[in-house]
Amino acid sequence: AQKVTQAQTEISVVEKEDVTLDCVYETRDTTYYLFWYKQPPSGELVFLIRRNSFDEQNEISGRYSWNFQKSTSSFNFTITASQVVDSAVYFCALSESSGGGADGLTFGKGTHLIIQP
């Protein structure tokens, strides 16, 4: 079963519009972390945010904001007043605390965001 679902494969908006990228996750752990990464055409995954499961406060960083709702297992990402430089693939990822040792992240399939000038 897919643990991180990004149902929007591709979104295209005109510059200055607001856009929300959806992320729904699945876990049995009570302690877990959620992440968002941005992947521009250059390929590097750029870390945007990390949120633990006990902190449901929404976060705002400039034009970026995140809405974490445990009741719906969602961690959505909103870009306000989008710009062409925001065009990229955005990944939501989950890390669960159960088990021992190091582990990688479980990623969603990503949402390709296109901002048109």
Added chain:
Amino acid sequence: ETGVTQTPRHLVMGMTNKKSLKCEQHLGHNAMYWYKQSAKKPLELMFVYSLEERVENNSVPSRFSPECPNSSHLFLHLHTLQPEDSALYLCASSQQGARTDTQYFGPGTRLTVL
């Protein structure tokens, strides 16, 4: 300036070739990772090293062989690859290798197997 570098950025190889991918992190981290990113598939974790010891190997074919000589360097040795191995290979590092650490990624190596 990125804290994780990868070389080469692009690689084309035949199925009988042997090549290696290199990753170096300048963040003072203790854990390093290899991921594979294929078209239209989620990123897949391949290998994890924590303090230079392999912690996880997610059933990756033996034609991929990792090496971690120290906490700053990670290699992926490739031999007798298949065309379906063509992908973007991403390296990452994290502070301790704990499941909840933030991972920082390099720019990737775009591999094409002919």
